[in-house]
Amino acid sequence: MVAEFTVRTRHLIKEYVMGTIVVKALQGIDLEVRRGEYISIMGPSGSGKSTLFNMIGGLDKPTDGRVYIDEVDIAQLDAFELAWLRCRKIGYIFQTFNLIPVMTALENVTLPMIFAGLSMDDAIDKGVELLKRVGLGERIHHKPHELSGGQQQRVAIARALANDPAIVLADEPTGNLDLRTGRDIIMLLKQLNEEKGVTVISATHDLKMIDVSDRVIYIRDGKIDRIVHREELDLQVGRVEGEEAG
Amino acid sequence: MKGRKRGSAVEESGIERQITLPLGMAIKISFQSLRIRFWRSIITTAGIFLGIAFLVSVLVSTSITNAVIAEAEEGIQARQIWLIAISLLVTVIGITNAMLMAVTERYREIGTMKCLGALDRFIVELFVLEAGFQGLAGSIGGSLTGVILMTLASMARFGARNVISHYPVFEILIWVVGGIILGVILAVVGAIYPAYRAAKLPPAEAMRVEI
Numbered sequence: 001m002v003a004e005f006t007v008r009t010r011h012l013i014k015e016y017v018m019g020t021i022v023v024k025a026l027q028g029i030d031l032e033v034r035r036g037e038y039i040s041i042m043g044p045s046g047s048g049k050s051t052l053f054n055m056i057g058g059l060d061k062p063t064d065g066r067v068y069i070d071e072v073d074i075a076q077l078d079a080f081e082l083a084w085l086r087c088r089k090i091g092y093i094f095q096t097f098n099l100i101p102v103m104t105a106l107e108n109v110t111l112p113m114i115f116a117g118l119s120m121d122d123a124i125d126k127g128v129e130l131l132k133r134v135g136l137g138e139r140i141h142h143k144p145h146e147l148s149g150g151q152q153q154r155v156a157i158a159r160a161l162a163n164d165p166a167i168v169l170a171d172e173p174t175g176n177l178d179l180r181t182g183r184d185i186i187m188l189l190k191q192l193n194e195e196k197g198v199t200v201i202s203a204t205h206d207l208k209m210i211d212v213s214d215r216v217i218y219i220r221d222g223k224i225d226r227i228v229h230r231e232e233l234d235l236q237v238g239r240v241e242g243e244e245a246g
Numbered sequence: 247m248k249g250r251k252r253g254s255a256v257e258e259s260g261i262e263r264q265i266t267l268p269l270g271m272a273i274k275i276s277f278q279s280l281r282i283r284f285w286r287s288i289i290t291t292a293g294i295f296l297g298i299a300f301l302v303s304v305l306v307s308t309s310i311t312n313a314v315i316a317e318a319e320e321g322i323q324a325r326q327i328w329l330i331a332i333s334l335l336v337t338v339i340g341i342t343n344a345m346l347m348a349v350t351e352r353y354r355e356i357g358t359m360k361c362l363g364a365l366d367r368f369i370v371e372l373f374v375l376e377a378g379f380q381g382l383a384g385s386i387g388g389s390l391t392g393v394i395l396m397t398l399a400s401m402a403r404f405g406a407r408n409v410i411s412h413y414p415v416f417e418i419l420i421w422v423v424g425g426i427i428l429g430v431i432l433a434v435v436g437a438i439y440p441a442y443r444a445a446k447l448p449p450a451e452a453m454r455v456e457i
Contacts, residue, residue: 115362
């Protein structure tokens with residue numbers, strides 16, 4: 001069954017209770033993402049981007065509303081199915097890279113394949129291939145602390161793609177990187193999106209991301225402020241680059 | 247089946263349940279984690295070492311005394327039992343504390359593993375293996391140290407020839423094996439609660455924790 005929408009949310013609400021105060025991080029998000037799209041979720045910090053990221057990725061439970069991945073309500077999955085979904089269907093990329101510090105680049109990339117049941121040999125072959133693809137063929141046996149930020153993020157991208165996921169979720173993937181390295185990472189994500197047809201959803205406030213996105217979803221105060229399509233984007237590039245410079 | 251109730255959507259989508267972590271891989275990961283925190287691991291192991299060494303010393307010295315002086319029938323005294331119990335209790339508290347720290351500083355790593363598809367069970371397994379290895383190393387060392395020290399002490403007290411000719415090999419073997427098993431059990435018991443608590447957290451929450 002091929003669903004038209006890879007990701008769909010229905011009236012997604014998330015509230016955090018902090019002492020006596022209820023913080024409304026998401027206030028009813030309705031979102032539809034098509035297969036193969038490259039989506040950027042933009043918004044100032046505290047707007048609910050990361051919360052939305054966590055909900056879509058099945059990393060946290062919504063207070064109310066639904067998340068559908070390939071038309072399956074993920075709230076109905078048990079622990080095993082949820083683990084399977086995180087392992088096989090979704091690849092995660094984080095601002096802080098989140099590589100396992102005790103493992104080499106190659107071991108980090110092979111771990112999700114081991115979870116998925118691949119043999120060690122197959123996992124290593126594929127891991128090496130993926131690391132070559134992201135430009136780290138020479139550094140597969142390095143530990144994360146021996147790699148630069150950009151290189152760590154490349155390992156994280158290779159790891160996210162390990163089990164050929166349908167969706168790659170990226171939470172501020174360029175947030176800890178300098179301008180040029182960030183641009184390289186964005187281009188790499190875009191290339192992989194085109195090559196493999198993988199859906200990319202990226203929470204960001206990096207304006208460089210706008211250039212490559214099919215759609216940009218602006219979030220403000222836990223609500224969708226506006227959605228801008230690619231065709232409309234081209235008209236705005238001038239303004240965007242002006243903002244970046246300032 | 248549970249799946250039937252939820253309608254056919256889940257089954258049709260091709261979502262499966264099979265996620266694996268081969269034991270060999272789990273052992274390798276926990277070894278790496280111990281190696282990278284070598285000195286901390288040594289301290290935890292030393293705690294187990296001391297507790298088990300004390301226990302085995304008391305048992306072995308009593309066994310040898312009884313064997314050498316046939317009519318002595320010196321039992322383990324109540325005071326000694328108290329001392330043993332308290333030293334083992336301190337050992338368990340020490341291990342639990344060390345594991346709580348080891349788990350807390352690795353919340354992010356735990357969250358990441360769950361993002362990659364790890365089941366809660368894998369997280370517990372990794373920490374229990376880690377603690378088990380520390381328990382094994384500490385209690386093997388502790389048992390052997392206890393036996394050697396008490397054998398030498400008895401030799402000084404009763405004369406080497408007397409001790410060797412009456413040496414209660416079988417009994418001492420039981421104390422050694424028992425000490426090793428107990429050491430591993432104590433280490434694992436101390437680790438299970440912190441590991442279980444960490445494994446239960448939703449990944450997003452685990453990764454949000456700032457230390």
